[in-house]
Amino acid sequence: MIISVANQKGGVGKTTTALTLSSLYAQNRKVLLVDMDAQGNATTGFGVSKNDLKKTTYNVLIEDIPASEAFIKVRDNLYIVPSNLDLAGAEVELVNVMSRESRLKYALEPLKDQFDVIIIDTPPSLGLLTINALVASDWVLVPIQCEFFALEGVGQLLKTVNLVRRYLNTELDVLGYLLTMYDRRTRLSQEVESELRAYFKEKVFDTVIPRSTRVAEAPSYGQSIQEYDSHSPAARAYNRLIKEIDERVQEQ
């Protein structure tokens, strides 16, 4: 199972969700996290230093080195293909490369037997890096911040998902929309939630991730929220989310 976490709106909780899901799945499955963002937040989130990386996502995409040479172990059952600033150039470099949209898909093909779950963190854009992630994936999980601007870009993301499904990856489907940074005390969160559920109906996860400072603090210790504070409301919400995801995947 390969899941991309994507939304071109910035700061909606893509990396946090990718880190948390990978760490949770690693409790009983073998997991690979692929960092497709040049900012490398997923790489840092598990405490990996970006300065002494030998191979990164850049080398896999542009120089065609096998992903098995690039991934590093960060926890039991949890590996990451790290990224660093080299990846910033890849968007433009990929433009004239043969089958530019499918580079990641071919790179992950040989790893499908080694890993039960592959999760891909994407940058805040719908460029070739995110398209590579979608082409390589079975599912896309869309975090949506409970704020006004958050709903604006979802239509464009869906257009891109539909284009990918039509031309490059018939398997791709939306796993669901995840409400993040939900603040129970504000009217805005409730409004965004009711608008989203009215529009996308059962595709919206029942589980909502609450805004919680503990989540924002965890990466500064190189830990996921489970490791940092497993009893926090946000950690418990992500536990419920895993169950919902497994139900949706099994139904298909």
Place this chain on the structure above:
Amino acid sequence: MIISVANQKGGVGKTTTALTLSSLYAQNRKVLLVDMDAQGNATTGFGVSKNDLKKTTYNVLIEDIPASEAFIKVRDNLYIVPSNLDLAGAEVELVNVMSRESRLKYALEPLKDQFDVIIIDTPPSLGLLTINALVASDWVLVPIQCEFFALEGVGQLLKTVNLVRRYLNTELDVLGYLLTMYDRRTRLSQEVESELRAYFKEKVFDTVIPRSTRVAEAPSYGQSIQEYDSHSPAARAYNRLIKEIDERVQEQ
């Protein structure tokens, strides 16, 4: 005076800052806001509908139409060059265009006499759209969210600013670093602030923008925070910021 608001990290308050500064400056100067983000959040933030736009930033950059044909009036003394999803294709289309980094600069040249202040909102990336904004600007204002991941990308942004200054725009300088979404109750905000002030010293604005739901609510009414709730702590902080900016600009 032309100011770009830039930081490739997503969701740090670029659009909110661009909207708020434009609306404040428009109280006593003639202001143009340029939306260089395909998401078009700055366009929507002033209540402009993206569906019936005749000309956008895309037409100005790629089809070379004069910016004076694209801007629309949104308030007294406040105009905007709007954007919509057409702009999403511009990053790739610009790659092979003559003097691709300077398209915006040439487009804004004839408007310098008409407007006292031009503010440019940029997308969460360091691609050609943000580079166009930096090449066209005198200053770049960098919003930084008081969270762990927020400090990671600043080095890369500065590298890009220095490259632009060296090859394409010797005038460009960092106006300052603005701490946004500051939550006084959390240790994380204080840690990020002290790290940032230790590193960038007086380049960090004294003014800090507090996290406030009122700010997140304002754009859903098509209003800036001044219009929506001028007595809120965030609105007052942005008022102080304007004074600090004016001092810095006059010193130079």
